[in-house]
Amino acid sequence: MVYVGTSGFSFKDWRGVVYPEYLQPSQFLKYYWAVLGFRIVELNFTYYTQPTWRSFVQMLRKTPPDFYFTLKFPGSVTHVLWKEGVDPRGEIEKFSEEIRPLLEEGRLKSSLAQFPFSFKFSARNMEYLKKIRDGYPHEIAVEFRHYSWDREEVYSFLSENRITFVIVDEPKLSGLFPYKLLVTSSRAYFRFHGRNPRWFEVEGEERYDYLYSREELNLLLKDVKDISQKVEETYVFFNNCYKGQAAINALQFKEMLEGKM
Template sequence: MIYIGTSGYSFNDWIGEVYPEGISKSDMLKYYAAVWKFKAVELNFTYYALPSYRTIVSMLRKTPSDFVFSVKLPASVTHEAWKSNLFPEEDVKKTLEALAPMAEEGRLKILLAQFPYSFRDTPANRQYLQLLQEKIDLPIAVEFRHASWNNETTYELLKSCGFTFVIVDEPNLRELFPYVPRLTSNMCYFRLHGRNRDWFNAPEGERYNYKYSDEELEVFAADILHLSNHAMDTFVFFNNCYRGNAVRDALKLRQMIESALL
């Protein structure tokens, strides 16, 4: 199964661009699933704040039964704990308790561990990845931002931990992780951030200001179709969310893949 969607769905600057004027925040997920007919979404708000059980149940009720979720792990897990060697047991426990209804319905497909640029390939950080595997007994997709992780030892470590390697697309700048389409598990996971050359200097909201060309999307489509033949599930999430570009590109990519499969 190939799931295509966006990283998040609730953005003010999407209103009037891809969402209709006047839409309420509470109706956005329903619109995302019913009108755009996406079958998956990556939840990013869980990085900033622990989800509540009530919020998760509400999301399940607003989407059809075959709609699935990827959920980003909190910042305490990916941006803080590896620096202090104090694993945030309580944050993980609360997150998984809130996600229990999603897991029980078989709609929690994977957790996303997106590590920062400062998380580099060191023996201590490799040990932290192994600790993460010991602490969380659910499928995890691991995203690296720093290019030091782009080596065979890393890919073997991900395989041994049962982690899914996140195939990222981002600007070819400094030591950002390059685009490497490969698998380390029975799941395939693409995260497409855009190629804004001002990545390191742009305000947070504008870092992802980029619209993919048809030629760039065609390269992704070919790689997705190839890798999906070797994976049970393939996830493709656009994170170039500025003013709805992610939605436009996701819809266009989906059309390309559907045409190729005809």
């Protein structure tokens, strides 16, 4: 089973491109699955704000039973506490409590720990990953940005601890983690960020200003198909969300996967 979606669904600059101009933000999620036909979404707001179980209950009510979610760990866990030498398990426990509605309905596929470029390989940071794994009894996927994590001992660690390695497509720039087709659990997790060559020069949403070509999507599709034969489930998320490009590419990719293009 291969699920295709986008990293987030509620963006102002998607109006007039992905969503009709008249559509209210409260209707975006319903449009995302009912009209666009997606069956999964990666929630990014959980990185920026402390989620509440009420927000998840509302999302569950707006989507059918066969619609699923992945979500990002809070920024405190992936971007702050490791710098301060603080054990993340307290934050993870609070996070686990708030996402309980998704877990109880079996609608959460995985949780993503996306670490910044400044999070480099070290024994201390490996131990930090272990604390996250020990403190979170559900499915975890980890994305590295710094190339120093590209080593066999890291992949062995992920496999031994049932952590899904996130396969990332991003600009081929010095220091960034390479595009590496690898499986470390029963699931595969792809994140396509785009290939903006100005990655280190721009900030925020502009970093993901990129539209994949049909030729590029074809090559990615082959890789997704090959990897999906080795796992039980595969998740593919387009994160080139600037001005709706993620949704455009995800729709193209989904149709190509289904043999409609």
